[in-house]
Amino acid sequence: xxxxxRLTYLNGRGRMESIRWLLAAAGVEFEEVFLQIKEQYExxxxxxxxxxxxxxxxxxxxxxxxxxxAILSYIAGKYNLYGKDLKERALIxxxxxxxxxxxxxxxMFPFSPPDxxxxxxDSIKDKATNRYFPVFEKVLKQHGQDFLVGNxxxxxxxxxxxxxxxxxxxVPAVLSGFPQLQAFKKRMSNMPTIKKFLxxxxxxxxxxxxxxxETAMKxxxx
Amino acid sequence: xAGKPKLHYTKGRGKMESIRWLLAAAGVEFEEEFIETKxxxxxxxxxxxxxxxxxxxxxxxxxxxxxxxAILSYIAAKYNLYGKDLKERAWIxxxxxxxxxxxxxxxxxxxxxxxxxxxNLALIIERATTRYFPxxxxxxxxxxxxxxxxxxxxxxDIHLLEAILMAEECKPDILSAFxxxxxxxGRTSNIPTIKKFLxxxxxxxxxxxxxxxxxxxxxxxx
Numbered sequence: 001x002x003x004x005x006r007l008t009y010l011n012g013r014g015r016m017e018s019i020r021w022l023l024a025a026a027g028v029e030f031e032e033v034f035l036q037i038k039e040q041y042e043x044x045x046x047x048x049x050x051x052x053x054x055x056x057x058x059x060x061x062x063x064x065x066x067x068x069x070a071i072l073s074y075i076a077g078k079y080n081l082y083g084k085d086l087k088e089r090a091l092i093x094x095x096x097x098x099x100x101x102x103x104x105x106x107x108m109f110p111f112s113p114p115d116x117x118x119x120x121x122d123s124i125k126d127k128a129t130n131r132y133f134p135v136f137e138k139v140l141k142q143h144g145q146d147f148l149v150g151n152x153x154x155x156x157x158x159x160x161x162x163x164x165x166x167x168x169x170x171v172p173a174v175l176s177g178f179p180q181l182q183a184f185k186k187r188m189s190n191m192p193t194i195k196k197f198l199x200x201x202x203x204x205x206x207x208x209x210x211x212x213x214e215t216a217m218k219x220x221x222x
Numbered sequence: 223x224a225g226k227p228k229l230h231y232t233k234g235r236g237k238m239e240s241i242r243w244l245l246a247a248a249g250v251e252f253e254e255e256f257i258e259t260k261x262x263x264x265x266x267x268x269x270x271x272x273x274x275x276x277x278x279x280x281x282x283x284x285x286x287x288x289x290x291x292a293i294l295s296y297i298a299a300k301y302n303l304y305g306k307d308l309k310e311r312a313w314i315x316x317x318x319x320x321x322x323x324x325x326x327x328x329x330x331x332x333x334x335x336x337x338x339x340x341x342n343l344a345l346i347i348e349r350a351t352t353r354y355f356p357x358x359x360x361x362x363x364x365x366x367x368x369x370x371x372x373x374x375x376x377x378x379d380i381h382l383l384e385a386i387l388m389a390e391e392c393k394p395d396i397l398s399a400f401x402x403x404x405x406x407x408g409r410t411s412n413i414p415t416i417k418k419f420l421x422x423x424x425x426x427x428x429x430x431x432x433x434x435x436x437x438x439x440x441x442x443x444x
Contacts, residue, residue, distance in 0.1 A: 052320050052353055063312060069291065070315035077308045086299050090285060093292035098274045131274055 005030040005060040008044065010219065012212040013205045014107065015068045016056045018100075018162060020204065022072055024197035025158045026079035032203065035219050072096075076155035088150045095136070095148055095156040099163045102132045106166050110208040111216075125171045133178050136160055140180040146187055153191070161188040169207055227252040228281040230266060232441060234434050235427045236329065237290045238278045240322075240384060242426065244294055246419035247380045248301035254425065260441050294318075298377035310372045317358070317370055317378040321385040324354045328388045332430045333439075343392060350389045355400050358382055362402040368409055375413070383410045391429055
């Protein structure tokens with residue numbers, strides 16, 4: 001056993017991608033096991049490896065962790081990406097929860113029927129530009145610092161850069177009204193660990209395609 | 223200013239109820255301002271006090287906190303209900319995410335279309351008895367302690383009691399196969415702060431009925 005965290009999920013973004021981002025940003029190497037057929041998933045369940053019979057599963061520090069938020073919080077806490085005190089943690093949590101709500105729309109998008117897809121993209125664009133991005137634009141403008149919370153790199157920054165890039169894949173000009181976020185995107189993309197993660201050959205997964213959706217259905221549907 | 227936390231929400235359970243439970247269990251008195259009309263919500267939005275235009279919102283320690291999980295995490299940590307270290311926090315987070323998923327299903331049940339309500343209720347009962355309750359029953363059995371994590375009352379215990387009571391409202395004998403959860407329910411309900419919250423006249427909100435569903439739909443426009 002290598003001692004590296006081991007991630008078990010589909011070979012695609014889904015709910016595991018935020019975890020890949022956070023580990024990568026923290027400079028933590030990890031291994032991955034990909035679910036390709038139902039039997040692998042069923043075996044995980046009968047082995048008792050999945051607390052609530054669900055993935056993501058991250059084996060880390062002797063624990064079989066499940067539940068995306070629990071995993072992300074643990075990683076953030078362990079690698080000092082969770083602020084210096086309770087109040088900074090509260091801000092990070094608020095920002096992250098908002099971004100997760102936006103990302104949820106993107107998460108669900110590949111599984112929506114073809115005739116709903118255009119409406120869903122409009123919805124993502126509307127929420128990103130009217131509800132979520134303005135908040136972070138304002139935060140960065142008000143304190144003028146490089147990072148969202150406490151003048152220090154945190155989970156909130158990682159979550160935001162992930163979300164910006166994911167939304168841009170669907171709405172390319174989405175940052176046009178947000179100069180602070182444009183600068184933020186550039187700064188974050190140039191941080192060594194993130195820059196490495198954004199290069200080909202990293203554990204970063206491509207946008208979900210039909211094959212991903214098919215595999216998800218095959219593995220998880222009864 | 224009273225110094226007490228102030229909760230902004232509708233006069234019903236929804237996403238705020240877990241926050242009421244946690245504050246009450248921690249022995250923290252709080253005030254509530256109820257959103258009764260669409261205009262009340264609009265006013266909060268126009269006043270710029272809702273970070274992502276959403277409630278719950280809790281005014282606490284000089285912050286206007288939003289996002290249920292962020293608020294709950296802050297309260298748990300502030301009142302020492304979040305374990306003694308990172309690993310205990312990880313377990314509390316995992317357990318709470320499970321009960322959140324279960325209570326989420328129950329919370330949305332009154333809003334389901336009439337033709338899927340019965341099937342949805344059956345799914346809730348199935349999930350409670352085959353996915354969620356067995357996990358907590360086993361946790362209590364494995365260590366034989368009164369509380370889920372670290373032999374000490376935590377957010378996970380309070381959340382579980384809330385989930386048990388909500389599930390019993392769906393099916394009164396839902397704990398019939400879970401003797402340790404029955405004992406847990408008895409013990410935890412007798413903790414003085416919780417006992418007080420369970421008595422008539424407390425700030426605990428009643429089950430959501432059809433009339434309240436209509437009010438919520440009107441306020442939030444869905």
